[in-house]
Amino acid sequence: MEFLDRLFNKPKIYILMHKDIQVLSGEYNEEKHRFEKIIHIFSYDHLPYSVRKGENGVSLKRLDHWFRWRGIPDYRVGLNVLLDHLDISDQRDLLDKEYGLSVSDHYWIREEKEHVSYADLNFFERPYDQDSFGISMFASSRFKSPKSGLHTPNNTLCGYQKKAWFQRNGVNVLLKGGTPIYQQEPVNEWLASEIANRLGIDAIQYHVEIYENQLVSVCDNMLDLDTELITAEEVLSLAKPDKDVFWLTPYQKTLTEMGIADAGKKLDDLLVLDFIMTNTDRHNQNLGVIRDANTLQWLKVAPIFDTGTGLGCLKEDNDIANFDEFYHYRLFNSDNILDNICVHLILNLKRYDFSVLDGIESLYEERLRKYQRLTGITDRRIDLLTSLLRRRIEILKHAQ
Ligand SMILES: Nc1ncnc2c1ncn2[C@@H]1O[C@H](COP(=O)(O)OP(=O)(O)O)[C@@H](O)[C@H]1O
Ligand SMILES: [Mg+2]
Numbered sequence: 001m002e003f004l005d006r007l008f009n010k011p012k013i014y015i016l017m018h019k020d021i022q023v024l025s026g027e028y029n030e031e032k033h034r035f036e037k038i039i040h041i042f043s044y045d046h047l048p049y050s051v052r053k054g055e056n057g058v059s060l061k062r063l064d065h066w067f068r069w070r071g072i073p074d075y076r077v078g079l080n081v082l083l084d085h086l087d088i089s090d091q092r093d094l095l096d097k098e099y100g101l102s103v104s105d106h107y108w109i110r111e112e113k114e115h116v117s118y119a120d121l122n123f124f125e126r127p128y129d130q131d132s133f134g135i136s137m138f139a140s141s142r143f144k145s146p147k148s149g150l151h152t153p154n155n156t157l158c159g160y161q162k163k164a165w166f167q168r169n170g171v172n173v174l175l176k177g178g179t180p181i182y183q184q185e186p187v188n189e190w191l192a193s194e195i196a197n198r199l200g201i202d203a204i205q206y207h208v209e210i211y212e213n214q215l216v217s218v219c220d221n222m223l224d225l226d227t228e229l230i231t232a233e234e235v236l237s238l239a240k241p242d243k244d245v246f247w248l249t250p251y252q253k254t255l256t257e258m259g260i261a262d263a264g265k266k267l268d269d270l271l272v273l274d275f276i277m278t279n280t281d282r283h284n285q286n287l288g289v290i291r292d293a294n295t296l297q298w299l300k301v302a303p304i305f306d307t308g309t310g311l312g313c314l315k316e317d318n319d320i321a322n323f324d325e326f327y328h329y330r331l332f333n334s335d336n337i338l339d340n341i342c343v344h345l346i347l348n349l350k351r352y353d354f355s356v357l358d359g360i361e362s363l364y365e366e367r368l369r370k371y372q373r374l375t376g377i378t379d380r381r382i383d384l385l386t387s388l389l390r391r392r393i394e395i396l397k398h399a400q
Pocket of ligand 1: 158159161162163174219220223305306
């Protein structure tokens with residue numbers, strides 16, 4: 001069977017590239033969108049950390065996993081409509097449509113015989129058909145995207161929420177939607193930026209816009225032609241912690257060993273912001289560090305991003321009144337961290353002056369009201385949300 005597969009589906013030779021560095025060559029199955037045999041490793045150092053095997057090998061299984069998870073997952077909100085608009089049957093078909101290029105890292109693939117350079121291809125500098133993909137992702141009405149809609153960095157953009165990159169004034173900006181009915185996440189992301197600014201925490205700056213009649217958060221790309229995101233998942237594949245220990249300490253230790261001096265402070269910032277926002281989604285793809293893509297040096301902890309999933313955004317009104325009593329924080333390999341444990345994980349809670357947040361719930365209220373006609377959320381929900389926010393800040397003040 002495998003023999004016939006290979007006969008009719010003859011794999012081609014592809015190169016995995018990192019900017020203009022050749023990383024590895026292998027037989028690549030264009031139907032299945034995966035490397036099936038490694039031929040040569042050109043640069044072990046430039047391999048994604050998670051695909052390395054031993055001192056100089058590659059795990060095909062992990063390479064496949066890594067490549068697939070750069071793409072659109074099968075649980076993306078609005079996936080069927082997106083596929084219909086783009087006229088493709090499976091989101092995995094997008095993985096290599098545009099050389100697997102991304103604007104969150106600098107990996108891409110090309111056929112061995114094709115000679116193209118990263119300078120010509122990369123989407124940090126090259127324009128793309130942003131509107132066709134954007135409309136395909138967000139619009140619910142009928143739309144038939146031209147083929148150019150398939151050639152964007154959105155093919156390698158992971159995550160649950162509807163989202164699309166747009167280019168504004170030469171910068172890639174990310175538009176990201178919220179979960180239908182309440183669409184609270186974009187407003188929450190704006191709120192988290194506001195809280196972070198007041199507390200001096202380095203977080204992505206989100207603001208709220210309306211796109212295709214939906215609320216979206218908008219932020220600038222935190223990366224550029226010389227920097228890339230290394231997610232906690234990649235970091236932890238270096239640390240290789242045991243499954244039955246909590247991964248916070250190994251994570252911090254690896255960051256420190258890789259030269260990031262303020263790792264402890266930055267993790268405190270994350271815990272504080274997530275505590276206030278009652279974030280329920282801090283999994284290994286939702287935090288990381290920024291690496292110099294040329295020297296491979298780790299530069300700093302990435303600004304905190306994906307801050308919207310919290311403050312009861314997935315709960316019905318009646319479940320928000322005492323949401324925090326039942327709230328469990330999710331971080332790394334634990335999704336069961338209670339408030340009192342979370343507070344103890346913060347190394348130096350005293351360094352934060354929470355009085356700068358006084359009155360912030362009125363701003364939150366104002367913003368939720370501004371979009372009420374679109375989201376349809378009730379006055380009662382807004383009251384419940386603002387008092388939940390106030391309680392979170394009070395708990396931290398009292399814990400100091
Ligand atoms: N500002 C940004 N700059 C560069 N890459 C980003 C930025 N925001 C998100 N990303 C990338 O996009 C992915 C999905 O974004 P995220 O905000 O986590 O969406 P979701 O809420 O759907 O999980 C992130 O894991 C990260 O790789
Ligand atoms: Mg995410």
